[in-house]
């Protein structure tokens with residue numbers, strides 16, 4: 001297998017907290033893969049380990065066969081959880097995208113003519129051309145998501161990593177973003193994302209990893225989203241409804257409706 005990512009016996013975490021131990025994981029080049037699991041189970045830590053931004057306690061992390069700390073800048077595109085971004089920072093959508101070019105360790109922080117053309121082409125493709133000059137704080141959740149996606153794509157990376165790209169946007173935008181990522185993946189880019197939205201994974205992603213401080217299972221959603229595996233991953237609170245080839249994964253907690261305050 002031609003691996004985009006290869007983790008061997010990796011133990012990682014924080015000062016007094018091992019998040020996962022002796023984890024081995026190989027991701028084939030060209031995969032479009034989602035990582036799901038409960039809050040705090042280590043998904044972001046795993047992404048940061050793959051990106052090489054979080055030091056590991058032990059083990060090795062290879063990207064395209066090379067140690068992660070030696071891959072050239074621009075090889076990996078990263079879209080962080082947008083909840084962690086400071087929106088008061090005074091930048092336009094175009095400037096957010098331009099920031100993606102800084103990873104090339106260039107001296108000038110301005111885009112040249114060809115780079116501006118690339119930014120404009122990408123903005124067209126992602127549907128944010130009309131708001132290129134808008135301050136990022138004045139854009140919608142979906143436009144921000146696309147601005148950060150454009151910033152991650154500007155260097156045409158081999159691997160694109162996204163932390164919860166489906167959170168904080170409406171269902172229509174979620175589907176549009178996932179469709180777009182599917183199209184980008186069809187052009188050959190390996191894409192890895194985390195999400196809490198199992199229904200989005202079931203309907204858009206060809207491969208999924210169920211994670212909980214380690215890999216519970218991985219495979220195609222139709223094989224992986226079983227009561228047994230979801231119970232191992234999340235505990236017993238989910239039910240799966242299958243209808244005409246579609247999945248609905250829902251909370252099993254009874255909903256008690258009242259007539260409101262009396």
Ligand SMILES: Nc1ncnc2c1ncn2[C@@H]1O[C@H](COP(=O)(O)OP(=O)(O)OP(=O)(O)O)[C@@H](O)[C@H]1O
Nearest residue numbers: 014015017019037038039040041042043044045046
């Ligand atoms: N900077 C940090 N210092 C110490 N502990 C941390 C730090 N960041 C995360 N943790 C802890 O590591 C564990 C894994 O966190 P992580 O953010 O990887 O989980 P997650 O699955 O991405 O969660 P979520 O779905 O809520 O984003 C949690 O117990 C968390 O409290």
